[in-house]
Amino acid sequence: MRQKTSPPASEKIAQAKLLYDAGAPIAQITALLGVSAKQFLAFREKNDWPKRVPVCPRKSGPAKSAPAPVDPDALIPKLEDAVAREFARVETALEKQAPKTIEASARALATLVKTLAELKRMRREADETKEDATRPDDDRADEPPRELAELRAELARRLERLRGGGPPG
Structure with a gap:
């Protein structure tokens, strides 16, 4: 039984x-x-x-076209899921004390975390760029000054902004 x-x-x-x-x-x-x-x-x-x-595509299947571009906002949750899966692999390898598996998982995890951080940084910069583009006074601020004194004043303001000491605009 x-x-x-x-x-x-x-x-x-x-x-x-x-x-x-x-x-x-x-x-x-x-x-x-x-x-x-x-x-x-x-x-x-x-x-x-x-x-x-299946990992390997079947040979008799129809030919596939080029993959569609992936939305960066959709990549972040997928990468976070991949990081979670890799952590599970590391935990399993630690339980079995398999050093080769642990090393491979650690390398994969490091790569995933770097990629995730870079993708989040790029999205943050893109969001900041979008915010900068929607400001109403941006068009006027980028116009060249018409007089030499105005040019000097504008240059001084921009240098102060770059140093972080002056008021924006």
Whole structure:
């Protein structure tokens, strides 16, 4: 007679979900949850986890066109999810004490965090540029002065702004 296995803890399920989404081998996920591959597939279907996309495209399929450009605002949540998945991989590697996996995960995590920070910085700069463009007095401020005294005064104001000591405008 076969014993019924107890359901895995919610923390392990969350970690398994991250591993599954990251493309970890099913054997690794089943070992984490303590279930067989067949039980895992039933569990995946029961909990509506999406099927994974094959890593290698099929040769007989139709030719794909170039991918559409990705919205930077949509990339940030995806990168944050990737960072969370990579943290789950690191935790799993630490439990198993697999140094090669830990090193690879650390490199991937560092790259993801740098990319995420750069993307957020670029979005922040783009937002600042949009704000600067919508200011009503910007057009007038960029016009060249008509007299030499006015030119000197404008140059002095701009130098003060660059040094951070003077009032804007």
